[in-house]
Amino acid sequence: MMPELGDYAAEVLSAYAASLLLLVALVGLSLRRSRKVRAQLDAVEARRKDAP
Amino acid sequence: MIALLKRDLALAVRAGGGFGLGLAFFLIVVVLVPFGVGPEAAVLSRIAPGILWVAALLAALLSLDRIFALDFEDGSLPLLATSPLPLEGVALIKGAAHWITTGLPLTLAAPALGFLLNMAPGAYLWLLLSLALGTPALSMIGTFGAALTVGLRRGGLLMSLLVLPLYVPTLIFGAEAVQRGAAGLPATTPLLMVAGITLGCYALLPFAAAAALRVNLR
Amino acid sequence: MSIWEYANPKKFIATSTPLVPWVMGLAVAGLVVGLVWGFFFTPDDYRQGSTVKIIYLHVPAALMAINAWFMMLVASLIWLVRRHHVSALAARAAAPIGVVMTLIALLTGAIWGQPMWGTWWAWDPRLTSFLILFLFYLGYIALWEAIDDPDTAADLTSVLCIVGSVFAVLSRYAVRFWNQGLHQGTSVPVATGGRTVDDVFFVPLVICMVAFGLLFVGLVLIRTTTEIRARRMRALEARMRR
Numbered sequence: 274m275m276p277e278l279g280d281y282a283a284e285v286l287s288a289y290a291a292s293l294l295l296l297v298a299l300v301g302l303s304l305r306r307s308r309k310v311r312a313q314l315d316a317v318e319a320r321r322k323d324a325p
Numbered sequence: 326m327i328a329l330l331k332r333d334l335a336l337a338v339r340a341g342g343g344f345g346l347g348l349a350f351f352l353i354v355v356v357l358v359p360f361g362v363g364p365e366a367a368v369l370s371r372i373a374p375g376i377l378w379v380a381a382l383l384a385a386l387l388s389l390d391r392i393f394a395l396d397f398e399d400g401s402l403p404l405l406a407t408s409p410l411p412l413e414g415v416a417l418i419k420g421a422a423h424w425i426t427t428g429l430p431l432t433l434a435a436p437a438l439g440f441l442l443n444m445a446p447g448a449y450l451w452l453l454l455s456l457a458l459g460t461p462a463l464s465m466i467g468t469f470g471a472a473l474t475v476g477l478r479r480g481g482l483l484m485s486l487l488v489l490p491l492y493v494p495t496l497i498f499g500a501e502a503v504q505r506g507a508a509g510l511p512a513t514t515p516l517l518m519v520a521g522i523t524l525g526c527y528a529l530l531p532f533a534a535a536a537a538l539r540v541n542l543r
Numbered sequence: 544m545s546i547w548e549y550a551n552p553k554k555f556i557a558t559s560t561p562l563v564p565w566v567m568g569l570a571v572a573g574l575v576v577g578l579v580w581g582f583f584f585t586p587d588d589y590r591q592g593s594t595v596k597i598i599y600l601h602v603p604a605a606l607m608a609i610n611a612w613f614m615m616l617v618a619s620l621i622w623l624v625r626r627h628h629v630s631a632l633a634a635r636a637a638a639p640i641g642v643v644m645t646l647i648a649l650l651t652g653a654i655w656g657q658p659m660w661g662t663w664w665a666w667d668p669r670l671t672s673f674l675i676l677f678l679f680y681l682g683y684i685a686l687w688e689a690i691d692d693p694d695t696a697a698d699l700t701s702v703l704c705i706v707g708s709v710f711a712v713l714s715r716y717a718v719r720f721w722n723q724g725l726h727q728g729t730s731v732p733v734a735t736g737g738r739t740v741d742d743v744f745f746v747p748l749v750i751c752m753v754a755f756g757l758l759f760v761g762l763v764l765i766r767t768t769t770e771i772r773a774r775r776m777r778a779l780e781a782r783m784r785r
Binding site for chain 3 (some may be wrong): 431474476477483486487489490491494515529530533540
């Protein structure tokens with residue numbers, strides 16, 4: 274299944290690995306922060322309803 | 326406007342920081358370079374235009390954060406903002422005052438430091454011209470950066486990060502003019518570009534700086 | 544603070560939330576199709592060998608790096624003129640994405656340049672321009688982080704973004720002038736391969752570009768929503784403390 278990458282296998286693979294790693298990290302961090310802020314906001318809203 | 330310019334100049338002279346520190350910094354950077362790259366005359370004369378320009382740029386950067394900070398701390402900046410003089414004019418004058426206290430002395434001192442770096446004889450005129458035309462732009466861009474960060478407690482480092490990328494075009498054209506002068510090539514084109522950048526900066530950046538000041542004084 | 548301030552952001556969240564899974568799903572699907580196609584089913588270039596496969600990451604990332612800044616510029620202008628908070632927050636949300644895209648473009652370019660040009664880095668106009676763009680992104684983000692008051696931060700970063708755009712364009716041309724001046728036309732040829740490439744490479748490349756675009760849109764939506772919530776949270780906490 275692996276294509277023949279010839280002499281440049283290391284370069285091509287590292288380029289893909291590094292880029293995909295960065296993209297996954299970006300998406301992961303965005304989603305994590307989104308979830309965290311959402312939970313925090315819900316908590317704040319709940320507290321506000323409890324004590325108007 | 327003239328009164329404000331006079332006041333700023335007087336303050337800078339009395340504080341002693343504007344002229345002295347910037348020039349001393351300029352000298353030290355230029356002196357440090359041979360220690361870093363070695364004393365060969367050929368190498369030094371090859372990199373002299375770039376070193377002089379970068380050093381002048383850093384020396385100009387050094388005193389930027391005081392353009393508005395002092396006025397902001399003692400409360401005269403809001404007064405200036407409410408004076409009949411438009412804030413754009415204030416920014417323009419501040420930039421000009423900064424140039425007179427740092428850019429002008431740097432320009433005049435640069436040829437002397439050129440000797441230290443063994444610069445090609447043909448380059449001195451171009452060095453003077455390009456610095457004289459380019460350093461006003463550095464001052465005005467710096468004024469904009471200072472206006473952006475005036476309200477921050479530790480804005481100095483941040484301001485360097487904001488301002489230095491904006492210096493790129495001026496530096497490129499300025500150093501290129503000297504480089505070409507040193508090689509005996511016609512250097513009019515980069516010189517004209519430097520002049521264009523300076524004029525553009527003084528025409529447009531006061532508005533941006535004034536907008537930033539208004540936000541910071543809100 | 545009036546309720547109107549939240550009317551618009553609320554609508555934004557309500558509209559974007561159902562959209563996000565679709566956009567992100569399409570983006571991931573496009574990425575998978577484009578990259579798998581590019582990686583496994585395209586022939587090697589006769590000159591570049593298998594390194595030509597890097598193009599499927601490099602070109603779309605570079606494209607989005609510039610587009611992200613352009614989007615920030617437009618959003619900044621909208622904020623300054625119309626004062627829509629969502630606009631300023633969207634500009635803030637886009638900046639880190641732009642940084643990552645610029646980083647990917649620089650990184651893959653360096654990895655490609657090592658075997659092809661024989662050097663990781665050359666002071667070629669395009670490379671240099673991207674490095675400068677990277678610095679602009681860093682400054683922009685740093686200014687956002689440094690200012691506490693959200694409205695002040697939005698105003699100042701918008702002004703910076705506009706001035707920065709002018710200087711970024713100026714730098715691009717200055718850099719081109721500078722390098723030609725030094726190397727007298729013998730600069731490293733920017734053989735991106737994109738121009739001369741034929742359909743075998745082109746179709747997966749376009750798929751990747753579209754996928755990167757969708758990914759950018761999806762991420763901006765997610766991050767903007769996050770910023771809106773964070774802002775609302777700060778406002779609520781400030782009100783409760785009073």
